[in-house]
Amino acid sequence: MSAMEPHVMVVTLPTQGHLAPLTSLAHFLAASGIPVVLVRSARAHVLLQAASNEAALSVFSAPPFASFPDLVNSTSKATIHIEIVADGLPTDPKQRLERGTILGSFDTIEKGVEELLEKRMVEKQLPKCLILDSFFSNLGQRVAVKFRLPWMAFWAGSASVFSLSYHIPKLLAKGYLPAKEEGAMDREIDFIPGLSPIAVKDLPKGFNVELDPENNPALPLIRNLFENVKQADRILVNSFFELERAVVQSLREAGLHLDMVGPLFMMHSLSSVSNHVTAAASLLPEDTSCLTWLDKQQETSVLYVSFGSIAPMEEHTLVDLAHALEASNVNFLWVIRPDCMSGKASLQQLLPEAFMEGMQDRGCVVPWAPQLAVLGHRSIGAFLTHCGWNSVLESLSHGVPILGFPQDAEQNTNLRFVVKDWKVGLPLFSEKQQKEPCNRRSMCSQAECSIAEIMRGDVGTEARKHALEWRKAAVEACISGSSLLNLQRIANELITGHLA
Structure with a gap:
């Protein structure tokens, strides 16, 4: 990558569920003609290479999206440059990682990314934009100020869970949390815009809904994450608009700049990217x-x-x-x-x-x-x-x-x-x-x-019928519909340097 070449830096978590969609996004951008620096943690890089027999290359090319003739710069291709930062995690796939251990690695990864940006600033190779997993939102706010960089937050879950997390302050204010009294877990939450009524017991287990706020470490973490994410120039969600229409519209009306860009694995698989590159998103060897x-x-x-x-x-x-x-x-x-x-x-x-x-x-x-x-x-x-x-x-x-x-x-x-x-x-x-x-x-x-x-059974037959309907909607979103159009617009804005 030559000095001053405009590019995007994508920073992933060291876990499969977050790494895979962001890797697909990186390939989409590169196939659109945008050079990408893909930042992996050390553990993820070691496991990826072992799982895919990936050559120890630091740069490879992503072919253009031949499947999408209308994509911006569809006849060009750009490189994906791999950078590796420390995470302090073990690299033995047989060693079980607890969630607390993974969360504890985030500070180490953020420090490595910040040092990488400082090095690139000296070399006059700062990216034109950062795309960070939402769990790195603290980093997003710091670098936005320190390096004067626009940044996008990537949400690897559904827009519906995003909304539930975003509305934690309201759940606390209305007395739904903590849920300790008899019957509290069965109380119905019916005031979150765009969401159908949901019982307290169906809130994410990670909320630890029965704990008092002062003894619940999850709540300040989530609240801080969303305070930072709200400041991002974009919030990219790995889902498609048709699946979560009402909640997406409600979040946008609340002033959040949400772009539905999924399913990203489908964007990846519909492109002309090789099987070798697709396999490189798996942290474990696939038994074919x-x-x-x-x-x-x-x-x-x-x-x-x-x-x-x-x-x-x-x-x-x-x-x-x-x-x-x-x-x-x-x-x-x-x-x-x-x-x-x-x-x-x-x-x-x-x-x-x-x-x-x-x-x-x-x-x-x-x-x-x-x-x-x-x-x-x-x-x-x-x-x-x-x-x-x-x-x-x-x-x-x-x-x-x-x-x-x-x-x-x-x-x-x-x-x-x-x-x-x-x-x-x-x-x-x-x-x-x-x-x-x-x-x-x-x-x-x-x-x-x-x-x-x-x-x-009959339930399975009915479920299969609905699943096939959602399959049709997902394919349309990626081939010619909402998700593809959002990604095309984002790619154009990155190329022109104007995030609208």
Whole structure:
């Protein structure tokens, strides 16, 4: 990259769910003719290289978006320059990372990015704009002042969860938080513009709704994040307008400059970017042998089971799920990550006795799967997921119904929208079983029934119909509609240097 060449710097988190969409965004911009500096944390860079056999290059080219002939500068191509900053995180994929450990790495990453900008300022290579994950909003405000740079905040979740987080002060003022009294968790929140009524119990688990504000570290973190995000020149959301129309319009009316730019994985896959570059967004090696296994299965006959890249899964949960899958008589593709092995040397040691041998005719278990290829496969009938936003969005965009088993963060809230608003799935466990302690045999029985319902029941049939409708809307948003138009406008503004 030559001195003074105008470019954009994109800064990602060290986790799969945030890294992948921002990487797709970086490739879109580069394919539009805008040089990009993509900043990765050290852990992410090591895992990406190991997972994809990516050459140890610091610069590579992104081809133009041949699929989109009307895209600005569609005949040009630009480079993506990789920069690496320290994060203080371990690089062993078998080592489970707690959320607190990941959050603790943010200060180290921000310091590295700020030092990188200082170095580039001396070299007269400051970017024309920064695109930062929203969790780096403190950094966004600092560099906006220090380096006089415009910046955009990237929100990796839904606009609906964005709105719930944005309205925490109102939830506190109206006495919905903390929710400690009897019946407080069942109170309905019906005053957030653009959102259908939602119970307090369906607010993100990360809010820690039962804690007093003075003892709840999550609340000041979220409030600070949104105070900074409001100052960004743009807020880019990895969702599409048609899915969350009312809430997006309400947030815009409140003065927030929201641009819906997703599903970004679809923007990436519709471009002429090579498979090598696409694979480089996975932090774990993808076992593509499962695709050959899927080729042998009947249409919509397979339940895909995966709980993302971080969600912790206890050994007893995996064992119970194995019993439910065995009893359901449903074919399945099951991802069990290396860090979920609980110190066991093999799956035979982890799962129930003789499970692997007994299920080999109708089951396939892999450490990590090429999820987009799996969800797009004709044999997939439903997706049993933790309901992380990327997984929900990818499932919707492929027309695949969802069976939800949320674990952490905002996953329970995503499931609520999946079931009640978008009508594309159902929970693995009933509300009663989630509230009351049940014995493991009862839980296994409920899971078995839910699996049968989503795969073969009337609810599953209806959910599949709605999912296919959302798939059509997502494809239109990316090929010729709202998300593509937003990205084209942003690319034009970056090229001209005028963020309207």
